Amino acid sequence: MGIITVDPVAELRGIVQGIRDAAEESCGVESVERDLERALDVLKSNPGSRGAFEEVLVSVIDSLGDGAVELISFSMHELRWQAVKEAVTARISDPRRNVSNLRLYGAMLDAFSDSWRDRDLYARFDRQDG
Template identity: 60%
Template sequence: MQVVQGVLATAEETCGAEALEPGLERALEILQGSPELRGQFESRLIALIDSPEEGVVEIVSFLMHVLRWGTVRAAVEERIGNPRGNVSNIRLYEAMLDAFSDSWRDRDLFARFSGA
């Protein structure tokens, strides 16, 4: 969770996905190395998507492009179908959902996925 908070803080201070990638890589490493944290992290990600602040789309998209957790995908799909609060967040949810695809449009924003 500290790594995610660090990514969110970086997102507030900078512009561009490249500044977020080291923290995202660290979060991914922790999750892949600690499968027992999955339930906690799924809950945290779902809580984040309910009020997507700066950096949330990048966190969810990056991690879910690799992990493809069905619980998080279902939560994003549910927000698209039944938006809570600000309906303009639908576009953000659609961007998150796109990351679950092999043909994710924004994957080239990150060195890991762009082949850089």
């Protein structure tokens, strides 16, 4: 019998859905932080899947919805992937954009900074000095 391996991209998609479901049912990041940690672990543990991960994250940016800002902000504050930052920046500068989404995109982009203003909402980053 072989060992069952989970496709990391499928695993990430499942975690994303869990984040969306939990965020829809509650307010505050406490309900999703454990899943955000799991998503970050998958992203960091599978460097060979980065291109596919970036596609998943860009689809999250495009769909927005519950948990999207939290997932992108939390993971990209640590990872700072240029392709994801460029995707957010492109949505901000797109003349056809939905203006009401600008605040959400701005919140995502802010997470790429060391001075991310929402970092203290998350135990992982609130514990860190700086």
